[in-house]
Amino acid sequence: MIVHGVELELLRRGSGRPIVLLHGFQQIEPDARCVELLSRHGEVIAPSHPGFGRSARPKDFESVYDVVNLYAAFLDSLPHEKVTLIGFSFGGWLAAELAVRSCHNIERLILVDTVGIKVSGPDIPDITDVFNTHPDEVKRRTWHDPANAPDFNGMSDEALIMRHRNWESLSLYAWHPYMHNPRLAYWLPRIGVPTQVIWGMSDGIVRPDYGHAVTRLIPGARLVSIPNAGHHPEIEQPEIFVDHVTSFLNR
Amino acid sequence: MDAWWQCEIPYPFVDKSITDAADSVRASLPNRLCDPRIAATLFDEVLDEFLLCDDLGMNVIAIEHHAGINSLIGANPMVTSILARQTRNVRVLSLGTLVSLRPDPVRVAEEYATADILAKGRFDIGFVKSGGTEMASSNMQPVNNEERYWEAIDLIKKALTTHDGPFSWEGKHFSHRHVNIWPRPYQDPHPPMWAATGDPRSSAEVGRRGLRHILVLRGPEGTKRAYDAHRQARVEAGLPKVTTDNFAYAALVYVGDTEEEGIEVGSKLLWFLNTSLKSAPQFNKFLPGAAPPAAAPDLYRTQPRVEAGLTLKDAEKGVAPASRNAEKLISITAPEAMRQGILFAGNPDSVYRQIMEFYDKVGGFGHLALVGRSGYMTHAESSKSIRLFTQEVLPRLRAIAPVEVG
Numbered sequence: 001m002i003v004h005g006v007e008l009e010l011l012r013r014g015s016g017r018p019i020v021l022l023h024g025f026q027q028i029e030p031d032a033r034c035v036e037l038l039s040r041h042g043e044v045i046a047p048s049h050p051g052f053g054r055s056a057r058p059k060d061f062e063s064v065y066d067v068v069n070l071y072a073a074f075l076d077s078l079p080h081e082k083v084t085l086i087g088f089s090f091g092g093w094l095a096a097e098l099a100v101r102s103c104h105n106i107e108r109l110i111l112v113d114t115v116g117i118k119v120s121g122p123d124i125p126d127i128t129d130v131f132n133t134h135p136d137e138v139k140r141r142t143w144h145d146p147a148n149a150p151d152f153n154g155m156s157d158e159a160l161i162m163r164h165r166n167w168e169s170l171s172l173y174a175w176h177p178y179m180h181n182p183r184l185a186y187w188l189p190r191i192g193v194p195t196q197v198i199w200g201m202s203d204g205i206v207r208p209d210y211g212h213a214v215t216r217l218i219p220g221a222r223l224v225s226i227p228n229a230g231h232h233p234e235i236e237q238p239e240i241f242v243d244h245v246t247s248f249l250n251r
Numbered sequence: 252m253d254a255w256w257q258c259e260i261p262y263p264f265v266d267k268s269i270t271d272a273a274d275s276v277r278a279s280l281p282n283r284l285c286d287p288r289i290a291a292t293l294f295d296e297v298l299d300e301f302l303l304c305d306d307l308g309m310n311v312i313a314i315e316h317h318a319g320i321n322s323l324i325g326a327n328p329m330v331t332s333i334l335a336r337q338t339r340n341v342r343v344l345s346l347g348t349l350v351s352l353r354p355d356p357v358r359v360a361e362e363y364a365t366a367d368i369l370a371k372g373r374f375d376i377g378f379v380k381s382g383g384t385e386m387a388s389s390n391m392q393p394v395n396n397e398e399r400y401w402e403a404i405d406l407i408k409k410a411l412t413t414h415d416g417p418f419s420w421e422g423k424h425f426s427h428r429h430v431n432i433w434p435r436p437y438q439d440p441h442p443p444m445w446a447a448t449g450d451p452r453s454s455a456e457v458g459r460r461g462l463r464h465i466l467v468l469r470g471p472e473g474t475k476r477a478y479d480a481h482r483q484a485r486v487e488a489g490l491p492k493v494t495t496d497n498f499a500y501a502a503l504v505y506v507g508d509t510e511e512e513g514i515e516v517g518s519k520l521l522w523f524l525n526t527s528l529k530s531a532p533q534f535n536k537f538l539p540g541a542a543p544p545a546a547a548p549d550l551y552r553t554q555p556r557v558e559a560g561l562t563l564k565d566a567e568k569g570v571a572p573a574s575r576n577a578e579k580l581i582s583i584t585a586p587e588a589m590r591q592g593i594l595f596a597g598n599p600d601s602v603y604r605q606i607m608e609f610y611d612k613v614g615g616f617g618h619l620a621l622v623g624r625s626g627y628m629t630h631a632e633s634s635k636s637i638r639l640f641t642q643e644v645l646p647r648l649r650a651i652a653p654v655e656v657g
Binding site: 163 | 387394544552
């Protein structure tokens with residue numbers, strides 16, 4: 001799919017109510033269990049961010065401003081009048097930025113272990129610095145069960161190359177200010193659609209307290225926590241995750 | 252050929268058990284391990300060594316590294332300004348405040364213009380690309396570091412050479428709308444400019460810009476490759492040929508009375524490689540932008556993939572990451588370092604011969620930078636090497652006039 005001249009990799013699965021997924025640090029895998037489960041309840045539409053997966057990243061396209069504008073254009077270009085927007089982690093930040101600008105094509109919003117705002121004092125990092133922390137520690141904080149972490153030894157060259165490129169793109173977008181927009185918390189109360197916040201109870205990248213803070217800032221938002229899941233409840237507990245999504249959509 | 256003395260002011264006095272256990276001796280080691288009284292003594296000694304160089308006619312270099320045992324000079328402009336004022340004879344090179352890590356290049360231009368005034372024109376500006384742990388220490392984005400480097404150089408040069416009142420700069424990385432530095436530099440149009448870089452792409456840019464090109468501990472193959480890229484880029488751009496004066500090389504150097512003494516004491520310099528390069532994976536192989544995506548399979552896998560169809564090694568793909576170079580250097584021994592042109596050590600005749608062998612291998616260079624004190628080397632030992640080098644080796648190097656290359 002080409003949006004504003006940018007070639008985006010797009011995963012589509014199922015039919016019915018449109019559910020747009022904005023991924024976190026890595027693109028969404030086509031064979032992910034949560035995609036299959038979600039696709040039983042609607043049409044899953046999952047683009048890879050510019051510079052992630054097989055999506056292009058134009059020269060100098062290096063900021064969340066660029067990505068958010070591109071996704072605004074992306075939502076406009078979909079045939080659906082309104083979509084459910086689910087943002088995971090870094091993608092939650094993007095989803096929240098889109099929703100504070102305009103909800104004209106967002107019906108419902110779901111933020112999953114999202115980043116994007118500053119909560120604590122200046123000397124307390126809210127979000128684990130995934131760039132400056134030892135990868136073993138990042139892994140420990142990411143997963144409830146580290147056995148769910150990807151096995152690099154078993155991955156194809158192509159998958160590893162993609163992963164490294166994702167990392168580069170992520171650092172361009174989120175290095176500074178780190179994983180958040182200092183002004184976003186001020187604007188979150190502007191979100192005017194039903195919002196569900198979902199959190200992995202064992203998330204050590206962004207702790208559940210942060211989820212409470214996000215929830216408090218969005219009018220009417222509710223928080224649900226998923227046990228035995230870290231930063232990726234959609235991967236570690238896909239059935240429970242999708243149950244929460246569908247009960248929110250049917251509410 | 253001219254010679255330049257440098258000392259990074261390393262801080263080796265941390266228990267080996269601590270450095271062995273730490274995943275990185277840069278960026279993350281707590282500064283409670285740095286005794287400020289010892290640090291003060293080290294600065295005293297090394298500044299005295301720089302002044303000894305001034306007395307004996309060897310130029311001096313102030314470098315910059317951040318937050319680690321490898322160097323206490325995180326604030327290059329402070330050391331640069333002391334040298335600019337306290338030396339009276341030799342040239343002073345700042346190599347350099349790390350421009351791609353500084354938020355405002357105009358401030359850097361002010362500092363450098365002031366240093367040139369203090370030194371009454373005996374000042375050279377060096378640009379170092381930085382990377383690795385320093386991206387964490389400085390909070391600066393690593394992927395577009397090189398872009399910031401060139402834009403900062405452009406802005407600094409314009410600030411140093413614009414004399415008709417304020418100009419405005421609104422670039423990709425830097426914005427400064429009212430640039431008008433006082434004082435302007437002593438030298439006209441500006442102090443000589445150096446760049447420290449080794450990869451072929453940026454080496455070519457150094458060549459096109461006509462900067463003096465310095466390679467640090469790269470060995471003959473890497474150095475020659477960089478010099479060649481520099482010269483080739485000039486040919487392709489239709490620029491005039493340059494002389495060996497455009498090229499410099501920095502090596503670990505120690506001169507003793509005897510060959511045995513030179514090698515024995517000179518081996519202490521290897522501490523810089525064996526101990527102070529250690530950095531954690533997030534600061535090297537996984538640092539965004541440090542290695543191209545194509546290098547990823549070898550960076551991520553801890554064991555080879557048996558069923559992998561692609562089995563190309565990094566070298567075959569032309570993507571050897573900087574972390575690999577560091578790994579090779581960490582385990583290097585003195586004979587190996589001497590064989591690779593990283594360490595020149597021995598008696599004066601022998602050191603001169605080693606330098607000239609290297610000179611021939613890389614196609615000549617006009618400036619030798621001596622990393623002359625490191626690790627546990629004492630003030631007395633480094634002072635002795637300074638004396639022997641300036642008295643016995645430097646006169647012979649000075650006899651080598653620049654020749655046109657390219």
